[in-house]
Amino acid sequence: MKYVNSRKLLTIFALCATVTISGVILIEGMMGLYLLVATSAFMSLMFPTIYGIALNGLGEEDSTLGAAxxxxxxxxxxxxxxxxxxxxxxxxxxxxxxxxxxxxxSLLCFSFIAVYGYRTLKGHSD
Known part of the structure; x- marks a missing residue:
């Protein structure tokens, strides 16, 4: 993440996923399906970003436990x-x-991830 703050990326992608999944809930038909596909695009970078943020700064022994x-x-x-x-x-x-x-x-999960991203963003600066 040389050019982009990973915490900011996670927060933005989680908020965008929250918006698109809200559309999936509220809109039926093809538009809802397109929003579901868009949600997958936002999810693509979320897990590796969460993984990196969560393990950042842990020692070797704690990283093993954290990864598990x-x-x-x-x-x-x-x-x-x-x-x-x-x-x-x-x-x-x-x-x-x-x-x-x-x-x-899914909306609840993405909301939780957005809060996590925001809290890590407020607590650290890259």
């Missing part, structure tokens, strides 16, 4: 499709199609 914790977080993230499927199986979710409403989980 991040891998465990990925495994826990594997529960998200099960939770999303549970929402999809519901009859209704307010005025939204259950497929669209199931992306509320």
């Amino acid at each position: 914790g991040l891998v465990i977080a990925i495994v826990v993230g594997a529960l998200m499709p099960i939770l999303q499927d549970t929402i999809i199986d519901m009859k209704t979710v307010g005025p939204f199609a259950t497929i669209n409403a199931s992306f509320i989980l």
Whole structure:
């Protein structure tokens, strides 16, 4: 990240993913699908950036433990499709199609990542 502040990049990409996933929830049809694809584009750099930020400044011994914790977080993230499927199986979710409403989980996750990115941005400068 020679030219771009990684914390700023993470914050911006997470906010953009929050906007696009909100569109997925609110907009049906092809436009919602395009927004879902756009969300994937924003996710492309999020994990390696989170990984780098989280492990930055840790010693050799702590980096090993920290890296293992991040891998465990990925495994826990594997529960998200099960939770999303549970929402999809519901009859209704307010005025939204259950497929669209199931992306509320993703919205919560991206919001959390945006807060994480912002807090690391405020706490450090590259």
